[in-house]
Structure formats: structure tokens, C-alpha cells
Amino acid sequence: QQPVQSPQAVILREGEDAVINCSSSKALYSVHWYRQKHGEAPVFLMILLKGGEQKGHDKISASFNEKKQQSSLYLTASQLSYSGTYFCGTEILNNLFFGTGTRLTVIP
Amino acid sequence: DVKVTQSSRYLVKRTGEKVFLECVQDMDHENMFWYRQDPGLGLRLIYFSYDVKMKEKGDIPEGYSVSREKKERFSLILESASTNQTSMYLCASSLGAGGQVHEQYFGPGTRLTVT
Numbered sequence: 277q278q279p280v281q282s283p284q285a286v287i288l289r290e291g292e293d294a295v296i297n298c299s300s301s302k303a304l305y306s307v308h309w310y311r312q313k314h315g316e317a318p319v320f321l322m323i324l325l326k327g328g329e330q331k332g333h334d335k336i337s338a339s340f341n342e343k344k345q346q347s348s349l350y351l352t353a354s355q356l357s358y359s360g361t362y363f364c365g366t367e368i369l370n371n372l373f374f375g376t377g378t379r380l381t382v383i384p
Numbered sequence: 385d386v387k388v389t390q391s392s393r394y395l396v397k398r399t400g401e402k403v404f405l406e407c408v409q410d411m412d413h414e415n416m417f418w419y420r421q422d423p424g425l426g427l428r429l430i431y432f433s434y435d436v437k438m439k440e441k442g443d444i445p446e447g448y449s450v451s452r453e454k455k456e457r458f459s460l461i462l463e464s465a466s467t468n469q470t471s472m473y474l475c476a477s478s479l480g481a482g483g484q485v486h487e488q489y490f491g492p493g494t495r496l497t498v499t
Contacts, residue, residue, distance in 0.1 A: 278426065306485060317474065317490035318427070363426060369484040373443075376426035
């Protein structure tokens with residue numbers, strides 16, 4: 277039930293954009309996104325709910341396609357502080373299943 | 385701010401020892417979780433609890449047990465530690481109201497090495 281994330285890793289220069297994808301084989305009620313910086317705990321970014329409501333971050337956006345059971349995280353005009361590992365969590369039957377993560381590195 | 389604390393950042397134990405990992409949260413959250421994090425495998429749920437004295441198995445409960453005697457505290461127990469339990473262990477908590485999965489707040493993690 278673990279969602280699949282792609283890409284596994286990406287390197288960007290400051291100011292470039294990136295998209296991280298998350299897909300599940302099961303019907304989803306919601307998708308959560310978290311970021312974990314090196315040596316730190318994962319931190320919540322946003323939740324996307326079935327029906328389109330989105331709650332969370334002001335500089336990073338995301339989409340949720342319920343029919344395709346997919347979500348994408350969009351990071352635009354990336355900053356050095358965006359570096360870290362991004363995890364999606366898919367809500368299935370009141371449980372949250374995390375993906376394997378996408379390591380994002382932003383270089384000057 | 386929600387604070388989730390874990391008893392140790394680093395722990396080294398010998399094979400066969402009984403290991404206790406403690407987690408405390410200060411926001412009166414109903415739900416608490418234990419995950420292990422391994423390179424390439426992401427976050428995998430070991431056990432979770434929706435209320436005091438309640439526990440549910442996650443994806444990988446084998447070799448672990450948990451205890452929740454008070455709302456703010458959730459303990460992970462390795463009955464007989466083995467080398468394949470060497471990992472980073474993360475505790476998290478969240479609200480439990482409304483039948484919806486809420487955002488989770490994570491502790492700093494305990495890096496356990498079993499030799």
C-alpha cells in the first residue's frame with residue numbers, strides 16, 4: 277500500500293522548478309506532503325483532500341487527481357532552503373502510508 | 385508549538401537486549417505513531433495508538449510491541465533486539481478528531497544501533 281514516488285532524486289539550480297509525483301494503487305481520501313531536512317524530523321507541508329480542498333504551504337503548491345490516484349508537488353523558483361527529502365503520505369482507510377521519498381538538492 | 389520529544393537521539397544496544405524507546409507529546413493529541421526509517425524504504429509504520437491503552441499494528445510490527453498508559457506517552461519496545469532492527473526510529477502524534485487523518489508532528493528521532 278506504499279505509494280510510489282518519482283523521481284527518486286533531483287538536483288536543481290536556485291530559481292529552477294521541480295515536480296515530484298506520488299501515485300497509489302488504492303483509492304485515496306487525501307494526500308499529505310512532508311519535507312525532511314538532513315538530520316531533522318519530517319515537517320508537514322500540506323494536505324490535499326478529496327474534493328479539491330488544499331491546505332498548507334504558501335510557496336509550494338500541489339495537485340491531487342483522485343481518479344488517477346495521483347498527486348504532484350510543484351516547487352517553483354526553488355531556493356536553497358528547499359533542499360531535503362520530500363515524502364508523500366496517502367490516506368487509505370484512516371491510515372497514512374508514506375512513500376520512499378524524493379531527495380531534492382538545490383545548488384547555487 | 386507542538387513538541388514531540390524522544391528519550392534518546394542515539395542508542396547502542398547488544399543483540400538480545402530489551403530496548404525501550406520513549407516518546408512524549410505535549411499537545412494532548414489522541415493519535416501517536418512509531419515509524420522506522422531506512423535508506424530507500426521511506427517511513428514504515430510499526431504501531432500506532434488512537435487512545436490510551438489502545439494499539440494497532442502497522443505495516444511492520446514483528447519484533448516490536450508498544451505501550452500507551454498515558455495519553456502523552458507512547459513507548460516502543462524491542463523485546464529482544466536484533467541487528468536487523470538497527471534503524472532510525474521516529475515517533476509522531478496528531479489530532480484524532482473527525483475521522484480524518486490529520487497532519488502529523490514528528491519527534492527528532494532515535495538512531496538505534498544493535499551490535
